[in-house]
Amino acid sequence: MNIIVCIKQVPDSEAQVKIASDGKALDLDQVKFVLNPYDEFAVEEAIRIKEKKGDGTVTVVSLGPPRVKDALRSALAMGADQAVLLWDPAFEGLDSHGTAVLLSRYLAGQTYDLILLGKQAIDDDMSYIGPALADLLKLPLVSVVTKLEFSPDYKTAFAQREGERGVEKIEVSLPAVLTAQKGLNEPRYASLMGIMKAKKKEIQEVNAAALGMEGSGTSDLVKSRVTKLDYPPKRPPGKIVPGDAATAAKELVRLLREEAKII
Amino acid sequence: MKLELTADQQAFQEEVRKFAQKELAPKAAYHDKTQEFPVESLKKMAEMGLLGMSVPAEYDGAGVDSVTYAVVILEISKADASCGVIVAVQNSLVALPLYKWGTEEQKQKFLKPLAAGLRIGAYCLTEPNVGSDPGDMETTAVMEGDHYILNGTKTFITSAQKAETFVVFAATDRKAGNKGISCFVVDRETPGLSVGPKEDMLGVRASGTAAVTFENCKIPVGNRLGQEGGGFRIAMEALDCGRIGIAAQAIGIAEAAFEASLQYSRERKQFGQPIGDFQMIQAMLVKMATEIEASRLLLYLAAYKKDKGERYSKESSMAKLFASKMAVENTINAVQIFGGYGYTKDYPVERHMRDSKVTEIYEGTSQIQNLVIAKAIAK
Numbered sequence A: 001m002n003i004i005v006c007i008k009q010v011p012d013s014e015a016q017v018k019i020a021s022d023g024k025a026l027d028l029d030q031v032k033f034v035l036n037p038y039d040e041f042a043v044e045e046a047i048r049i050k051e052k053k054g055d056g057t058v059t060v061v062s063l064g065p066p067r068v069k070d071a072l073r074s075a076l077a078m079g080a081d082q083a084v085l086l087w088d089p090a091f092e093g094l095d096s097h098g099t100a101v102l103l104s105r106y107l108a109g110q111t112y113d114l115i116l117l118g119k120q121a122i123d124d125d126m127s128y129i130g131p132a133l134a135d136l137l138k139l140p141l142v143s144v145v146t147k148l149e150f151s152p153d154y155k156t157a158f159a160q161r162e163g164e165r166g167v168e169k170i171e172v173s174l175p176a177v178l179t180a181q182k183g184l185n186e187p188r189y190a191s192l193m194g195i196m197k198a199k200k201k202e203i204q205e206v207n208a209a210a211l212g213m214e215g216s217g218t219s220d221l222v223k224s225r226v227t228k229l230d231y232p233p234k235r236p237p238g239k240i241v242p243g244d245a246a247t248a249a250k251e252l253v254r255l256l257r258e259e260a261k262i263i
Numbered sequence B: 001m002k003l004e005l006t007a008d009q010q011a012f013q014e015e016v017r018k019f020a021q022k023e024l025a026p027k028a029a030y031h032d033k034t035q036e037f038p039v040e041s042l043k044k045m046a047e048m049g050l051l052g053m054s055v056p057a058e059y060d061g062a063g064v065d066s067v068t069y070a071v072v073i074l075e076i077s078k079a080d081a082s083c084g085v086i087v088a089v090q091n092s093l094v095a096l097p098l099y100k101w102g103t104e105e106q107k108q109k110f111l112k113p114l115a116a117g118l119r120i121g122a123y124c125l126t127e128p129n130v131g132s133d134p135g136d137m138e139t140t141a142v143m144e145g146d147h148y149i150l151n152g153t154k155t156f157i158t159s160a161q162k163a164e165t166f167v168v169f170a171a172t173d174r175k176a177g178n179k180g181i182s183c184f185v186v187d188r189e190t191p192g193l194s195v196g197p198k199e200d201m202l203g204v205r206a207s208g209t210a211a212v213t214f215e216n217c218k219i220p221v222g223n224r225l226g227q228e229g230g231g232f233r234i235a236m237e238a239l240d241c242g243r244i245g246i247a248a249q250a251i252g253i254a255e256a257a258f259e260a261s262l263q264y265s266r267e268r269k270q271f272g273q274p275i276g277d278f279q280m281i282q283a284m285l286v287k288m289a290t291e292i293e294a295s296r297l298l299l300y301l302a303a304y305k306k307d308k309g310e311r312y313s314k315e316s317s318m319a320k321l322f323a324s325k326m327a328v329e330n331t332i333n334a335v336q337i338f339g340g341y342g343y344t345k346d347y348p349v350e351r352h353m354r355d356s357k358v359t360e361i362y363e364g365t366s367q368i369q370n371l372v373i374a375k376a377i378a379k
């Protein structure tokens, strides 16, 4: 069983991000990066599938600048077997669509039984790559998966997803693209041995030429661009309702009904 | 000269910090209150390779260097000081002597399961009547054919409650003083071995500390570690390394108290301003920050010398002496910064204050560190 997990490196959720001076990008200079938490579920699931089946390889793939190697190493330290970085200075400024196209070009040349991703990246929350990859590779997609099992021959996956309509159980033939939701598993911490092993592994690098992009640049891949970034509006300050409990409760109910209009 | 962790050491530090803050820290107050031995947390630490981190990979350990060991114990202790001492004892006082002095057979049998974290180990030196002067110990081991008969009681034994492998020091020749002490590896299942109730202690309350009694325990000669009469040296060498762990533990506790204090000093307002704007509060925070860094440098110096294969006994004593005092003083100040709230169990600093005190006592009191350092500098 060959499993490919596409991962993204994102700013740590606790990082204070600032908008860059051009107003269109984030200033990522002092920011700490981590492996996207939803991708962690995907990596963990891939390793568990391999461990349970007793054979196969888990390959993590990412498109991004050299710093992304740290995220790939995190996945290797957890137990992924190999890592691939797609990067070329020509990739600078790719949008989600362009990223998906290049990932699909790379994946088209690989053999795999399953492609796993996080359901979204916590930085741009686009939820684009998984569905786009399925489309580009002409594979079935099951998104936002919270439970995953397989037929004895590993040709069919049984995925579970939780939605507004309740729990949905889906049978899908492999290869397929699956995206991981929180709850799928509890990602492991890397062991000291895992970290050491990961440091020694080589990360395969794939450049623009290898993806058939020589000379053409990214212009025909990029379909969207960010025109402006704004900070979310500041939360208005909280309100304290004074008085003893009985009168305060009354006043609170009145405010909720008449001012906030939520009850 | 280069004063920074290597890329590997940083990677270990980051992962253990993430683990300790997410998994250990939220349970520390519970463990402190209930005195429950942190079995689940230890299982997770075993999976990460922390229980045998200093043991080479050929014996199922992670084989990291001493600087990493120090950094890891610091991060664990910062989250939960009880876990810190359990892991420190497991590595420095139990696994290390087995690795250094054990025969191949002993390593296969005893060291491997300890290094893999399948078993918890304990180190039995202190006795009811013998603490700072272990050469005078009363526990005896008398050879009878192919085994020894072990009799005596050991007190304040970290992890005793759950430990399965005990490294035990006993007098094989009571007249010979330090030279009459031998070291044995004893299985918990050994008939005659019993573990007393856990001590109700001021701090490190979840460390499973209890007395262990040996009553006519039959110990095969093959369980003796090193030569007969060679036990004292084993005990002391283990403590040299152990003190690196305790210094790291002290710094971890102080760091936790410092970070909590810094945050509180920004949030708490009196006289219309954050208390952190008062210079007297700032002075306490400055003392903490500065002395934590000074302690860390001493800690790294000791660990670095050990990694280089140099003598490091003096440096590890200095690191422990300085860091333990630093931790006690600064955690008391942390409670001061929190005022009345700091005196309650609603905030963690009173626990840090209680946990810190033992670092001045175990693995040689501060007075004993003075003796060790005095001897070393007189040379």
Ligand SMILES: Cc1cc2nc3c(=O)[nH]c(=O)nc-3n(C[C@H](O)[C@H](O)[C@H](O)COP(=O)(O)OP(=O)(O)OC[C@H]3O[C@@H](n4cnc5c(N)ncnc54)[C@H](O)[C@@H]3O)c2cc1C
Pocket: B089, B122, B123, B124, B125, B126, B129, B130, B131, B132, B133, B155, B156, B157, B158, B159, B201, B204, B209, B358, B361, B362, B363, B364, B365, B366, B367, B368
């Ligand atoms: C929580 C905890 C865990 C422990 N874990 C372990 C363990 O796992 N294994 C183990 O073997 N032991 C363990 N100990 C025991 C610990 O190492 C001893 O308590 C310590 O060595 C001191 O011995 P003592 O308590 O007998 O004090 P004593 O030796 O009786 O000392 C009493 C006082 O006299 C001072 N003193 C003694 N001799 C001198 C001197 N020559 N000059 C000046 N002052 C002196 C001491 O510094 C101290 O202040 C633990 C203790 C505690 C509290």
